[in-house]
Amino acid sequence: MSMQKSHEGEKQLLNINIKESKEYEQNEESKFKTRAKLYRFEKKENKWKERGVGDIQIFQHKTSKRCRVLMRREQTYKVCANHYPAKYIKFKQNEGNTKSWIYNAIDYSDGAAKDEILFIRFLKEESANKFKTVFEECVEINENLPKTEETTEETTEEKKEKTEETTEKKTEEKKETEEEKKETTEEKKETTEEKKEKTEETTEKKTEEKKETEEEKKETEEKK
Template sequence: MASNDPDREEEAAAAGEDEDTGAQVAPIVTLSEVAVTTGEEEEDALLDLKAKLYRFDKEGNQWKERGTGSVKLLKHRETGKVRLLMRQVKTLKICANHLGRTLRPVLDSVLPSVKIQEHAGNDKSCVWHASDFADGELKEEMFCIRFGSVENCKKFMETVEGIAESSEKNEEKESEDASDAAGLLDKLSVHESKTEKAPEEVPAAAVKADDETEK
């Protein structure tokens, strides 16, 4: 006698679906593990925060979203150079890549008067100009980045400003060292020049002996 209970029929159907038939299905495609290089292997992260990035479209005169993901300040272990790098979440596509000089990421190739600053009307955001390489070519861009909290925004700005200050101090020291070295080289060159042009000194005894011989 057939059962009219729908719950029992569903249980029986589910049991049939879960029943192990013992059949083995070989995979159609075998995937091998591939090592992926990101270019960050020789760098240490000074900062790593989640944020949303915007780029200012000059033609449309409006902000356009560039991507959401993790923004990092990376310092190279050997050269000491710092850059700002941001990748989109999941796809890991680069949406910002500022190649900086030694300890000077965001402010590289930017007018001295332009600095990173808070976005007007939003204390979770800040704006800056930079020569960006995210699209494979160096372009002047204006960026705005928005964080999930005021604390993260301040942390980002303070870290960038601290790196810029360290860069200025290092550049001043390098300039002073170069000037000192140049001064020493100039003094050495002048001393060598005078030594080459100075006449040979003749002992007084030899001069007297020559005079007596002539007499």
């Protein structure tokens, strides 16, 4: 299953929010808001590329109670970050910079599910720490929501882990099967050798018996 299909449930919700109006945001409450600069890592070019400067917010929907991260560029108001806080996301600092965070997320700011490496630089260390705290609180909120068709969609990371576990299991099973085949082959070899030894013993015994019979016949003829 492709990443885009595996996140179809999230895509249906998040695509609503990519509109240039604040219509959907009116049904959300802001749990966090601050000005920041956002970058994403371009793998092909192997470098960080600026996504925009503006307010980054963490919203919670009034009805569904689901939380998401949204950032729009100032002036153009274009979405440059749009993803859910989820348990697979791990934060790390950029070379000890206490005013920034780097993390992976399945982001929908371009309208399709993309596994992005994001780098957010805040104005203050306090803002960076507050963002992480609220983000982690929202992870718990999202994880404890009633399971629906959308919320039961597996993340790319979870699918990756499952695939790796399945691959390891199949490799182990294949190894065990090969070992069993090897043991069976060795057993067959031993059986063949045993048969060969038995045949040789039988042949030797018959030869010995034949020799003894011939000697007995010879003695009998001499007595006559």
